[in-house]
Amino acid sequence: MASPYQRSNTPADARHSSRLGFFQRFYLVEVLLGLKLTGIRFFANMWRHTLHTVFGVKSAHGAVTIQYPDERRPYAARLRSLHRLVRREDGSPRCVACMMCETVCPAHCIYIVASEHPNPEIEKVPERFDIDLGKCVFCGYCVEACPEDAIRMDTGILEFSSYSRGGMIYTKETLLALEPAGHNGAPTSPVPIPADRGMPLERGALPKRSMP
Numbered sequence: 001m002a003s004p005y006q007r008s009n010t011p012a013d014a015r016h017s018s019r020l021g022f023f024q025r026f027y028l029v030e031v032l033l034g035l036k037l038t039g040i041r042f043f044a045n046m047w048r049h050t051l052h053t054v055f056g057v058k059s060a061h062g063a064v065t066i067q068y069p070d071e072r073r074p075y076a077a078r079l080r081s082l083h084r085l086v087r088r089e090d091g092s093p094r095c096v097a098c099m100m101c102e103t104v105c106p107a108h109c110i111y112i113v114a115s116e117h118p119n120p121e122i123e124k125v126p127e128r129f130d131i132d133l134g135k136c137v138f139c140g141y142c143v144e145a146c147p148e149d150a151i152r153m154d155t156g157i158l159e160f161s162s163y164s165r166g167g168m169i170y171t172k173e174t175l176l177a178l179e180p181a182g183h184n185g186a187p188t189s190p191v192p193i194p195a196d197r198g199m200p201l202e203r204g205a206l207p208k209r210s211m212p
């Protein structure tokens, strides 16, 4: 029995070819029709590009392909990109090493070592603050949990792949050096790290944490 949700013009058996026209049954014809459409688009775009770049006709735009990474589409304002640590006016981290982000992180990829802050009005400061982006799932919980607004994911940097696992571990110094993205969401700080920056990458570079 036919499903009540089945569209009336859908054959009961998708493999059934009785609804195909005479030429559609010769798939080669359909392939050639597809190639024809591709060819028309290709030459039309090439002509528009030629007008634009060679003859200076600024109104002629070719394909809508974005020449990434030289060109980028604007990112959404709420995009979660590479983390950064917010700095105080003196350049020190705003982070007070409360461990909230480390505790809430579902991927257990934040590692913080707290120490006393020289300023008695500030309780703690992170002596070490590492994020292993190879494990991060970009959930943003660390940002939401932070009571000091000390960690943000607004750098606009999305390209931080590495040839090594150690290259995915971002230290406090690196995270502090990053700047927020520009008005269109594009990064304002350079992608911080060469693909493999020779960090100590040995397995266990980040101490293992016990699972709750």
Ligand code: SF4
Pocket (backbone or CB within 6 Å): 101, 104, 105, 106, 107, 108, 109, 110, 131, 135, 136, 137, 138, 139, 140, 141, 142, 143
């Ligand atoms: S974004 Fe999520 S997974 Fe990544 S460090 Fe923050 S809390 Fe952990």
Ligand code: SF4
Pocket (backbone or CB within 6 Å): 094, 095, 096, 097, 098, 099, 100, 101, 102, 112, 142, 145, 146, 147, 148, 149, 150, 151
């Ligand atoms: S939650 Fe904020 S203040 Fe607390 S350790 Fe994380 S970044 Fe630092």
